[in-house]
Amino acid sequence: MAQLPNNDLFPPSPYCKSYVNEEEITYKTENPLTTIIVANPGKILQLCENLTDTHTKNLEAKMNMYFQAEVDAKKVFFINLFTVSDEAIIQVVQDKILETPIRSCLCEDTISNLVVYKDSGLKCDNLDPKIQTMIDEVIKDEGEHNLIIVPVIAKERKANVTKKLVVSPVYLICFVNTPKDSCFVTKLVNETLNYTLTLLLNTRQCEEEKRLKNQCQSLLSVARRLFSHLGHLNDLLKEIMSEARRLTNAERCSLFLLDPDHMHLVAKVFDGVSPTDKSTEVRIAKDQGIAGHVAATGKTLNIKNAYKHPLFYKGMDEATGFKTRNILCFPIRDEDGIVGVAQLCNKIDGNFDYFDEQVANAFSIYCGISIMHSLVYKKIQDTQARSQLSNELMMYHMRVTDQDVADVLLCEGYHNVPDFDSFSFVPRRVLHREIPCYILKMFDNLNLFDHFRIKRDVLTRFLLYVKKGYRDLPYHNWIHAFSTTHFAYLALKNFSLVEKKYLTKLESLAYLISCLCHDIDHRGTTNAFQQQSDTVLASLYSSEGSVMERHHLSQTLCILNMEGCNFLENLNREDYIICLDLIKNMILATDLAVHYRIHSRQLTMAKESYNNTDPEHRYYLCSLLMTCADLSDQTKDWGETKSVAQLIYAEFFTQGDMMKKMGKEPDNMMDREKASIPDHQLEFLTDCCICIYRILAKIFSSAECLVDAILKNIQAWEVSKNVFSALCVEGTTSYEVLVSNEFENAVQEALQNLTQEEQQGPNGE
Incomplete structure (x- = not known):
């Protein structure tokens, strides 16, 4: 007869009873034994044998079908509870895996309250309204129904706790229209999960680890792609938004960079499309709208229902026909603070969740670093281009000698042609060699030498360098500069611009200098040609617009800063800064594109009467005078x-x-x-x-x-x-x-x- 094994070597399972000599075998364990009361041990064994999948969705489907068979329910489904992200998710109903999981966020009180019901079923009155909404979405076609909800509690050791186990809810298992009572269902769940919960949680944790691994790999891949576009900011911004859409599975994207001068957010990529020019840029005040709020607070916004959010602007949807459901908006930072905001719209498979927020926040770090490096790289390129242009200018022309200055100052010419102060006078008929003398005469007649303590020799050297700065072109040459300056002189004299306080004395000085320098180093081609030909000038100035005009301004300042050329040196600091700013605005105003943009406002100004205390009126008048002179x-x-x-x-x-x-x-x-x-x-x-x-x-x-x-x-x-x-x-x-x-x-x-x-x-x- 076979001998029974030693009882101490292999104790029987707790649900199996064995008798020897009519006496029950007993043994001691660390934890009290679980006695199965309502569940069928054989079916639990069979269930455990079938739980071989590596995906939680498949495991949940098998658990649902097991519970449905045991309690004869119409529907069974799990609500996954994630305490890390404070989120609830339904991903399987019965054995059907949902294409779009049902998600909802949870508050801390909801999670803590569920622990109270760990040994009994939940009633609908005890449910968080958000969870009730999720359940209603699943059972909306069931008509009248009864519902039993069993919370599943697990013990986990927190990272900051050495020994103590903390209980937290991990699932809510919902039974729809079962004839069994709540007590039976709760016991069945508890008895079954004593043997299957560990497998479910381990599989869920494994999926989370896999997700984190894929996320890290994606971010590393993103970093590699972003840093390959540092040379072109627009391409970099497009790549940033493309990767953001891919990482979060969003339909649309917009990226706004902060404009520190005007305190606006400028859409560099809007709905995935870059503006073709500055006139089509979308600008948002820093403190307005969703993007403005994120820029001001520095906090990520995850909006589940865009139309119910007070900061959402519906007008854009109405204009485009696009329907915005949900939005994830997050700040982009560099080492100095917020540099921009990214806004993602409409997650394809539901709402943006906690993990999308994590990805976005990690991704924003790479964005900030890459944008910062791209801007630094652009500054280096601009500096190199400016240096190249300055060297080109200086190599193209010879230096002005002291003798050249003396020849002008000691000129014995008559310089008193008839009708010089009349609009009918043709300045192109002045002898080429005498043009500097006539410009000095204008300064004398307008009393600019004495008023601003301008040194005659310094201004003369400046004029001669400006003259050399003009190329030998048919039209945009030194003669054109003189003709333009002569009109400015006529306007100041004939319209009494300073005497009648249309302009200040400083503005009159800036007006003359701007006319004199407004086309310096002109290449004989248009702004459009510069951009189409991808010239050095275009690479330097195309992002700001008015390519040639910005180059003329740059060369003017270059000459002004040359040794012996700064005739503005006796201005006080405030007037000096104002004068340079005036010269900038006036030279840029010679771009006809600028004129067409402000033409209607100039017309309104003229009809309503000029107001010399209005800064906008002064700008419009100066721009008008520059265009007329040109x-x-x-x-x-x-x-x-x-x-x-x-x-x-x-x-x-x-x-x-x-x-x-x-x-x-x-x-x-x-x-x-x-x-x-x-x-x-x-x-x-x-x-x-x-x-x-x-x-x-x-x-x-x-x-x-x-x-x-x-x-x-x-x-x-x-x-x-x-x-x-x-x-x-x-x-x-x-x-x-x-x-x-x-x-x-x-x-x-x-x-x-x-x-x-x-x-x-x-x-x-």
């Missing part, structure tokens, strides 16, 4: 205007030829084969020039003569259209006609005939 060639007589047109189109057609060589199609007015010069001139005069000078005439009645001069030139160009048609035979370009003697004579004759007809009247008398 275009003043169009206010001279027809012969002079036609000569200037020859110079302008010589530059235009040279640029057009360059574009053709680059394989690009130039605009018609820059294509010597297609340009219709009279039409282009008429368009420019009627759409641009006449409007500008009419605004000027509304403010200063003595400017009406300028409007009249332009109207006469419009009439001349209208007459010239027939002349062009007659002279443009096959093989002859419009430019060749423009520079021909026949054209000049024919137009003059046509104008004389027209004048005679007007004098004779309709009856020829």
Whole structure:
């Protein structure tokens, strides 16, 4: 007969009873034995045997089906409780894995209250409303129902506690429409989970470790990709948002960088698309809206229902047709603080959760570092480009010697041509070598030398360097600079700008200097050409706009800072800073794109009467005066205007030829084969020039003569259209006609005939 094994070697399972000689075998254990009362031990063994999956969803599905069979319930499902993230999740109902898990956040009181019900079922009255909402979403099709909810409590050792085990809820198991009572169901759950809970929790922990591992790998991959785009900030920002969308599974993204000067957030990537230019940028006040709130507080916002949040602006959805459900908005920091805000919209598989917040906060660190390094790299590139341009300028020109300065100061020329102070005077007829002398004369006549204690030799050296700063171009040259400056002088004299307090004395000085330097080192090409050709200038200034104008300003300041050239040295610090700021604004105002942006406001200013105490009015007037000075060639007589047109189109057609060589199609007015010069001139005069000078005439009645001069030139160009048609035979370009003697004579004759007809009247008398 076989011998029974030693009882001390292998004690039987607690649910098995064995008798020897009619006596029950007993043994001692550290914990009290669990006695199975309602559960079937064989079915528990079979369940444990089947729980071989490595995913919690599959394990939950098997547990659900086991419980359903045991209590004859209509539905069974687990609510996962995560105390780390204070979140509840339903991911499986019966044996069906939900495509989109049902999620809800929990408060600390909810979790602590669940511990109280660890040995009994929960009633709906005891439920947190958020959990009740989750359950309602699962059982909404069940009609009348009864519901038993059993909390599952587990013991875990906290990281900061050495020995003490802390109990916390890990699941709520819900039974829908079961005939069994709450006591039976609770006992069944407790008895079953005594043998399966450890497996469930270990699998859940394993999934969490795997998620953290994948997250770390993703962040390392992100860091590698981000740091490969440091050379191009816009590309970097697009990459940042692409990775943010991928990491959080969001539909849309926006990235705002903080503009410290204006205290705004500027959308560099909005809804995944970069603005094409500054006019399309989305700007948000730092303290407004969701992004503004995050920028101001530095705290992440996870909004489950966007339309119910008080900071959400619905207007953008209404304009685009996009429906925003939820938002995750987080700050981006560098070592000095917040530099931007990222906003993610509409998580594809539900709401943004605690883990998305963790990823976002970790990701934001990489963003801040990469943006900071990109900006530093851009500054280094800008410094190198400026150095290259400055070296190029100095190599292109020779230095000004003391003898050059002396030659101007000791010039014995007459310098007193008739009508110099009249708008009808043509400054292009001044001898080239005497231009510096006439500029000094302007300063004398306006009493600028004495008022600002300007040293005559220092200003002269500055003028000669500026003269050398202009290239030998057909139009944008030293003569054009003098013509522009002469108009500024005329405006100051004839409109009594300082005497009538339209401008301050300092503004009048800045006005003259800005006109003198407004096209320094011009390349004979437009801003658009610089950007399309990806020149050094474009790389340096394209992000700010007004590429050439910013270069002119840079070169002006470069010359001003050269030894022996700072004629502003006797200004006090405040006036010096104001003067440089005025020069900056005035030179940038010569970009016609700037004029078109503020044209309507200039017109309003003129209609409402100029207010010299309004800073905006002063800016609009200075900008208007700069534009009028820059275009003043169009206010001279027809012969002079036609000569200037020859110079302008010589530059235009040279640029057009360059574009053709680059394989690009130039605009018609820059294509010597297609340009219709009279039409282009008429368009420019009627759409641009006449409007500008009419605004000027509304403010200063003595400017009406300028409007009249332009109207006469419009009439001349209208007459010239027939002349062009007659002279443009096959093989002859419009430019060749423009520079021909026949054209000049024919137009003059046509104008004389027209004048005679007007004098004779309709009856020829």
